[in-house]
Amino acid sequence: MFRRSAKFWRVLVGVAFVLVTATAVAACSPESSSESKQLVVYSGRSESLIGPLVEDFEKLTGSSVRVSYGGTGPLAATLLEEGKNSPADIFFAQDPGGLGAVDSMLDQLPSDVLESVPDWARDPEGRWVGTSGRARVVVYNTDMLNEADLPDSIEDFANPEWKGRIGWPPTNGSLHAMITAMRREWGENRTRTWLEGIVANEPKTYENNTATVAAAAAGEIEVGFVNHYYLHRFIAEEGESFSARNYYTRSADPGSVILVAGIGLLKESNNKDLAIQFIKFLLSSSGQQYFASQTYEFPLNENAKADSLLPNLVDITKPAIDLGDLSDLEGTQDLLREVGALP
Amino acid sequence: MTVSNVISAGWRTTDGKRPPIFLVASAAVVAMAALVPVVYLVVRSASAGSDWIDIVFRGSTAAVFGRTFLLIAVVTVLSVAIAVPIAWLTVKSNMPLRRILSVASVLPLVIPSFVMATTVIEMYSPKGLVQGWLSGVGVERLPDIYGLRGATLVLVLLTYPYVQLTVRGSLRRMDPALEEAARALGYGPIQTFKTVTLPMLRPAIAAGSLLVALYTLSDFGGVALLRYHTFTATIMIQYQSSIDRTLAAVLSLVLVVIAVLLLTGEGFTRGRGAYHRSTVGVARAGRSVDLGRWRWAAAVFVGIPVLVGLIIPVGVLVHWLVRGLINDQQLLPLLVPARNSLYVSLLAAIVTVLAALPVAILAVRFRSGLSRFFERSTYIGFGLPGVVVALSLVFFGINVARPLYQSIWLLVFAYGVLFLPASIGSLRSSLLQVNPRIEEAAQGLGRSQWNVIFSVTVPLVMPGALAGAAMVFLLAMKELPATLILSPIGYRTLSTSIWSAASEAYFARTAAAALLLVIAAGVPTAYLTLRGSGYHSDRVSEVSNPDNAFPFGVPDSEMAR
Numbered sequence: 001m002f003r004r005s006a007k008f009w010r011v012l013v014g015v016a017f018v019l020v021t022a023t024a025v026a027a028c029s030p031e032s033s034s035e036s037k038q039l040v041v042y043s044g045r046s047e048s049l050i051g052p053l054v055e056d057f058e059k060l061t062g063s064s065v066r067v068s069y070g071g072t073g074p075l076a077a078t079l080l081e082e083g084k085n086s087p088a089d090i091f092f093a094q095d096p097g098g099l100g101a102v103d104s105m106l107d108q109l110p111s112d113v114l115e116s117v118p119d120w121a122r123d124p125e126g127r128w129v130g131t132s133g134r135a136r137v138v139v140y141n142t143d144m145l146n147e148a149d150l151p152d153s154i155e156d157f158a159n160p161e162w163k164g165r166i167g168w169p170p171t172n173g174s175l176h177a178m179i180t181a182m183r184r185e186w187g188e189n190r191t192r193t194w195l196e197g198i199v200a201n202e203p204k205t206y207e208n209n210t211a212t213v214a215a216a217a218a219g220e221i222e223v224g225f226v227n228h229y230y231l232h233r234f235i236a237e238e239g240e241s242f243s244a245r246n247y248y249t250r251s252a253d254p255g256s257v258i259l260v261a262g263i264g265l266l267k268e269s270n271n272k273d274l275a276i277q278f279i280k281f282l283l284s285s286s287g288q289q290y291f292a293s294q295t296y297e298f299p300l301n302e303n304a305k306a307d308s309l310l311p312n313l314v315d316i317t318k319p320a321i322d323l324g325d326l327s328d329l330e331g332t333q334d335l336l337r338e339v340g341a342l343p
Numbered sequence: 344m345t346v347s348n349v350i351s352a353g354w355r356t357t358d359g360k361r362p363p364i365f366l367v368a369s370a371a372v373v374a375m376a377a378l379v380p381v382v383y384l385v386v387r388s389a390s391a392g393s394d395w396i397d398i399v400f401r402g403s404t405a406a407v408f409g410r411t412f413l414l415i416a417v418v419t420v421l422s423v424a425i426a427v428p429i430a431w432l433t434v435k436s437n438m439p440l441r442r443i444l445s446v447a448s449v450l451p452l453v454i455p456s457f458v459m460a461t462t463v464i465e466m467y468s469p470k471g472l473v474q475g476w477l478s479g480v481g482v483e484r485l486p487d488i489y490g491l492r493g494a495t496l497v498l499v500l501l502t503y504p505y506v507q508l509t510v511r512g513s514l515r516r517m518d519p520a521l522e523e524a525a526r527a528l529g530y531g532p533i534q535t536f537k538t539v540t541l542p543m544l545r546p547a548i549a550a551g552s553l554l555v556a557l558y559t560l561s562d563f564g565g566v567a568l569l570r571y572h573t574f575t576a577t578i579m580i581q582y583q584s585s586i587d588r589t590l591a592a593v594l595s596l597v598l599v600v601i602a603v604l605l606l607t608g609e610g611f612t613r614g615r616g617a618y619h620r621s622t623v624g625v626a627r628a629g630r631s632v633d634l635g636r637w638r639w640a641a642a643v644f645v646g647i648p649v650l651v652g653l654i655i656p657v658g659v660l661v662h663w664l665v666r667g668l669i670n671d672q673q674l675l676p677l678l679v680p681a682r683n684s685l686y687v688s689l690l691a692a693i694v695t696v697l698a699a700l701p702v703a704i705l706a707v708r709f710r711s712g713l714s715r716f717f718e719r720s721t722y723i724g725f726g727l728p729g730v731v732v733a734l735s736l737v738f739f740g741i742n743v744a745r746p747l748y749q750s751i752w753l754l755v756f757a758y759g760v761l762f763l764p765a766s767i768g769s770l771r772s773s774l775l776q777v778n779p780r781i782e783e784a785a786q787g788l789g790r791s792q793w794n795v796i797f798s799v800t801v802p803l804v805m806p807g808a809l810a811g812a813a814m815v816f817l818l819a820m821k822e823l824p825a826t827l828i829l830s831p832i833g834y835r836t837l838s839t840s841i842w843s844a845a846s847e848a849y850f851a852r853t854a855a856a857a858l859l860l861v862i863a864a865g866v867p868t869a870y871l872t873l874r875g876s877g878y879h880s881d882r883v884s885e886v887s888n889p890d891n892a893f894p895f896g897v898p899d900s901e902m903a904r
Contacts, residue, residue: 040832047835047843048675048852069843070827073583074730078828080588081737087749087832101586171567171580204489207567210848211464218470233848237667295847329584342580343407343572 039065039274042079043092044072045261050092053290057281063274072098072173079105079266089269090278092131092261095173099128099264100327106264110276116283117300121260124324130260131282132291133298135228135316136178137246138255139216145223150247154255157223158197166203167212167221170341174209174227174259176333180326181254183335185319195339217244227259232296232309252317258298260323362709363792369701374717376698377724377760381599383735387592395593404577411573411601414491414566415559418498422555423548425499426506429645431540434514437631438641445511446869448645451652452504452814453864455821455841456565458857459652460497462659463488464568467496494571500652501565502558505814506551509769512810513547514540516776532632543618546775550768553609557602557726557764564823574598575728582730595731602726606719619778657861660854667851674855677840681859684836687751688819691758692812696766698759699811703770704800708779721767724760729824732761736829749831757825762818766811773807774800813868820864837863 043050047069054065070078072094079086079102091106093099099106106127114122114129121130138157140150151157157166169175182191204221206212212224213231228246235242249255263282265275281287288304291297298306298313306313336342388395432438433445451459466473467488474485486492521543525535563575578598581591634641668674699721706718724732736757740748747753777800785799786792801808823838830839837860844852 046847047840048847048849051675066832068830068832069839071583071846073586074733074824074828076586077582077588077591077730077734078737080586081734082741085741085745097584098586171576171583173584176584205570207570210845211568215470218468220468220470230848237670237672237848237850239670330587333580333584337401337403340403343403343577 037063037274039063039089039271039278040087041065041067041090041092041278042075042088043067043069044075044094044098045069045092049295052294053282053287057278060281061274061277065278076101084268086266086268088266089271089275090263090265092263093128094261095177095259096123096128096130096262096323096326097173097177097329099123099262100329102264103127103327105266105268107267107269107272109265109279113276113279113283116280120258120320120322121300122262122324123264124322128262128264129279129283130262130300130323132261132288132295133258133300133313134174134261135248135258135298135318136174136254136256137226137228137231137248138223139213139226139231139244139246140223141216141219141221142243142245144219147245147247150223152250153253154225154249155194155253158194158201160201162223163201165222166198166201167206167215167224168198168203169206169208169212169226170203170336172208173329175225176329176336177259177326178225178254178257179336180328180332181257181319181321183328183332184321184325185254188335192335192339195335195341199339199341213244217242219243223247225255228310229296232307235309248311248316250317252319254319254321256316256318257321258313258316258318260300261297360709362705362711362714363796365793366701366705366709366796367713370705370714370717373698373702373763374720376756377721377763379739379760380724380727380732380735381596383738384592384596384599384731386738387589388596391589391593395590399594399597407572407574407577410491410571411560411575414494414498414571414573415556415605417491417495418502418559419552419555421495421499422503422506423552425648426503426551427510427541427544427548429503429648430507430510430514431536432641432645434511435632436634436641437638438634438645439638440642442873444642444645444649446865446872447649447653449504449508449868449872450861450865451500451648451656453817453821453861453868454501454652454656455823455838455857455860456497456501456562457568457845458660458841458853459501459656460493460565460568462656463493463497465659466655467493489570491571493569494566496651497565497569498559498562500648501562502555503648503652505554505558505765505768506548508810508814509547509551509554509772510544512769512807513544513772513776516773516806517543545612546618547769547772549609549612550772553605553722554725554765554768556605556609557722560598560601560605560726561728563728574601578728579730588734591731595727598727598731599723602723605726606722610715610719618772618775657858660858660861663850663854664858667849667854670851672849672851674852675840675844677837677856677859680835680837680840680856681863683834684820684838684860685863687754687836688758688816690751690755691762691819692816694755695759695763695815696770696808696812699763699766699770700801700808702763703767703774703804704796706767707771707774708782708800718767718771721763725762725764727761729757729761729822729826730828732757733825733828736760736825740829751831751834754826754829754831757829758815758819758822761822761825762815765814765818766808769807769811769814770804771807773804773810777803813872816867817864820860 050067054067058065076098079088079091091099091102108126109129114126117130121133122128138150138154179191182194204215206215209226209230212226213234215221216224217234231244231246263279265272269275283301285301285303288299288301292299292304292306296307296310298310333342429448433441433448465471467485469485469487477485521539522535525539530538561575563579566573567576575598578591578594581587581594702717702721705714736753740753782795782799785795790798821838823842826836826838827842830836837856840856841853841860844856
């Protein structure tokens with residue numbers, strides 16, 4: 001009996017050893033052979049979104065693209081840890097903040113790439129370019145409110161009449177970008193006053209945009225500050241009866257700033273031609289049309305059409321803000337902590 | 344006292360035995376590997392400015408710490424209160440549906456924490472399903488689920504299985520003669536449980552509670568959705584928004600300090616008592632306790648956490664899946680992710696248990712300052728958020744172990760660092776119940792220390808090793824943050840598929856992957872839980888049958904002295 005057990009363990013160790021060797025061999029061999037035609041992308045945008053585009057690109061160019069999916073923040077932190085040894089050629093981020101965190105590792109993009117998007121949608125220093133637009137909106141519960149009940153400016157939600165009716169995701173990067181835009185547009189004091197008013201209205205806090213939109217539809221809150229496209233995913237999944245809709249603020253204030261997801265090329269990439277080809281592919285009218293129809297985001301290429309449910313990008317009364325100016329996220333975090341919105 | 348004195352004092356075990364060098368060496372390697380995250384955090388923090396002082400010593404931080412400790416205390420106490428009775432009922436009683444319930448009551452462990460949190464919100468939030476049903480019968484408003492209540496509910500459901508698994512292992516190996524003696528001496532069943540069974544379970548309960556406390560400390564997904572802000576959330580904001588990894592590192596060191604405090608606290612609860620049988624005897628499978636007319640009440644008691652922690656979340660997932668399919672949502676193929684998940688989790692389970700063995704044997708059989716340090720240091724990783732451990736291994740992989748980087752071995756390494764304590768805990772409580780005299784006997788019969796460990800000790804702790812492996816396997820299956828960062832590029836697992844779908848609000852895809860995860864993790868769990876019992880009973884009877892195990896007579900405790 002003893003012997004059988006000892007044998008069991010010996011077999012176990014043996015099996016483990018074989019597995020180790022097999023995987024080590026398998027892991028080492030294919031990589032070295034085809035490196036030149038292989039593109040490595042770190043994507044903060046999810047696979048369900050990017051996967052089909054990548055496949056199209058592979059078919060079109062006969063190249064191979066390997067994508068590491070993750071959250072924009074953790075991927076940026078990973079890039080910083082990897083430094084010069086990073087295997088990545090391209091960083092595809094959910095928001096300019098993620099690109100800003102690694103901008104010292106990004107290479108200058110060619111001007112034809114940069115100029116294929118409107119100038120508000122790219123880094124003023126040319127290190128990254130926006131790939132699709134996402135509007136900040138106020139999502140509201142349609143059983144409790146009509147669009148006409150909503151104030152012209154996001155500033156008015158700081159009034160006491162909104163006490164107990166608001167929800168937001170205070171740790172969310174896009175919300176931080178919007179508040180950074182406020183600091184740009186309104187200055188520190190006015191932004192602080194607004195935040196203090198919101199905090200005094202005891203907003204319910206949510207983990208992310210999805211949870212905030214779900215809470216608005218469930219009537220837990222009447223309004224929430226989110227990005228526009230989550231609503232359309234819910235409607236696609238649950239049907240037209242989903243009881244929340246988006247409100248694009250009527251006045252041109254930071255409440256309806258248009259943010260972008262963006263992409264940058266790593267300086268240490270040894271595959272830059274293919275990488276730039278990939279970026280151009282995303283910005284082409286077919287690539288842009290894909291974003292528009294799959295993700296309900298705003299295309300940045302004039303030839304691509306936004307989903308019919310969306311307002312025209314040009315019709316949104318948006319503030320004139322340069323997204324490259326929204327890099328001071330730390331200042332925004334400090335402000336949020338000072339007013340007690342973040343612990 | 345000279346330095347060499349100090350070192351040799353560290354080596355000296357309390358009962359003067361010298362540990363074999365291979366055991367010390369392998370335990371040292373494991374402990375060093377487990378401390379990689381701490382080294383990384385110290386290196387990263389070295390370049391920190393003074394921001395962290397503002398954050399750590401801000402007035403509101405006291406409240407954050409208060410909330411964190413409150414949650415840890417409440418979750419730990421409730422988990423023990425639920426898990427110990429469940430373990431006892433499923434092992435020792437004649438409760439109906441025992442086998443099914445003993446598997447099902449472990450399975451909430453495999454539900455990813457954000458899925459558990461989301462289902463809790465869907466069910467019990469102010470606008471949730473339960474409120475909807477209850478308003479029909481006149482209940483206006485459920486107590487608010489957000490905050491401490493909801494976070495506690497989610498974490499208790501996710502963590503009570505840790506205590507249950509360790510206690511279950513202990514109960515099964517416990518000599519029924521002790522309880523029978525107590526009964527023969529006129530103790531009632533409750534008194535027997537209190538004075539005999541419970542004290543014997545102390546190491547298992549402590550080991551399980553420690554896992555619960557550290558899990559609660561490090562969890563982010565569950566508590567964040569329920570809007571309960573613990574210290575880990577303060578760290579995660581650094582990674583999510585401003586991406587200040589230096590500040591995050593300093594704050595994570597604070598987490599390490601808290602983990603060390605918890606470890607010290609648990610250390611105090613460990614007695615020096617013996618938990619093994621001291622004399623010859625046969626640890627038969629004990630007769631199960633007849634619950635009489637309480638049999639079904641017991642099944643209902645065990646059924647409640649199963650209902651809330653397993654059946655309802657699975658029900659919500661099925662609902663998402665069906666609803667999405669009706670609305671023509673496309674699903675993604677999951678065969679490859681499922682295979683990858685099973686493969687890498689299995690590897691993690693094997694590697695982690697093999698790594699845990701020397702540490703556990705050293706800690707139990709050769710008690711010394713050093714062996715305690717080795718054992719305790721393996722617990723730190725479990726109290727850190729997965730992102731922190733993953734980034735530390737990126738740092739390690741890039742700077743020290745290049746060949747491992749971007750291979751699944753670094754991922755297995757990460758699982759080991761994160762989940763070692765899950766296997767060490769159950770190995771340890773298992774070892775405590777093995778009488779060292781048996782090993783001494785084998786050595787007295789001419790076997791080498793190495794041989795004794797492999798031919799006697801290891802087979803005797805097999806049930807503990809299997810339970811530990813099962814826990815590591817389940818934890819690895821659902822682990823997300825480290826998996827996202829350390830998987831080789833393009834390597835998909837079930838948990839990354841769940842994340843990918845959920846982060847874009849594709850509920851049907853999320854549900855498909857999550858259901859597959861529960862099934863894929865559930866089958867081996869059922870196998871291990873049920874096989875474990877069969878394996879155990881034949882093992883114990885053969886091992887402890889004197890004719891079989893000790894053909895040359897059994898040394899009793901007096902003789903060995």
